Amino acid sequence: MGTAERREAPEESVTGRPAKPWGTKTLDRDIPAARRGDEHDGGEPRMSRTLWVEQPARRHPLPDPVRTAAVRAVLVIAVTLIQAMVAFLCTMAGTWLAFPMVISSVASTVVATWAVVDVWVTRQVWNQRYGVVSEPSSTARALRRERRARRRLERRALREQERIRRRGGTGQLSHS
Missing domain, CATH: 1.20.58 (Methane Monooxygenase Hydroxylase; Chain G, domain 1)
Incomplete structure (x- = not known):
């Protein structure tokens, strides 16, 4: 085994994949199987440990x-x-x-x-x-809220137009 072993973190790794549980075998492709402990050679098989475990990031990565x-x-x-x-x-x-x-x-x-x-x-x-600022009065949050409200109104107007079109034009005030 190498000297770069670390303690296992129970959380997920930085990549989002769950970290391997402690004691999970990792095959060393450059070490013959007999030396890895994969085969029973009369003695107890050795439990191979991972060389390193990805630790979850404490802070979000930089943009x-x-x-x-x-x-x-x-x-x-x-x-x-x-x-x-x-x-x-x-x-x-x-x-x-x-x-x-x-x-x-x-x-x-x-x-x-x-x-x-x-x-x-x-x-x-x-x-x-x-809008990384997490204050309730954040300008970015207000802008997002306004954008969402505008989109809601636009979707509502589109649905209304579609409904009028499906009715065959009934409900229109003028026929041109």
Whole structure:
């Protein structure tokens, strides 16, 4: 067995599938059957355990646009840190590359700041648009309520028109 074993969570996994119960056999395809404990070789069969169990997420995952912005920001920040380190080492070594690296590090710092602000703005826009705020007076809830009421009225008007059409036009005030 590996060292990456974890305790089993009784809830469902992050993917929505129920987590495997403790003690469920997991076949290791690269280990011969005799070593896995699948066959009785005179001794007691070994109970194989899963190497890991998916733990349910404590918080909801980030929405896709926010996650995309966050990944982009992390990549830009990583490149910026590498550039800053190279600029520092070039400066200490006294090479001609030091000045261009310092200039590119400054520009990269501006871009990294923009990327972090982009994550924040994207998150705020997503929250505002899709109404994550769970207050009863949430603007998003009021907008959804109004939309539902409008749709109800439209469906009611369509049903009324369909009913009039099925009657053959009776009930119309004018015949044109």
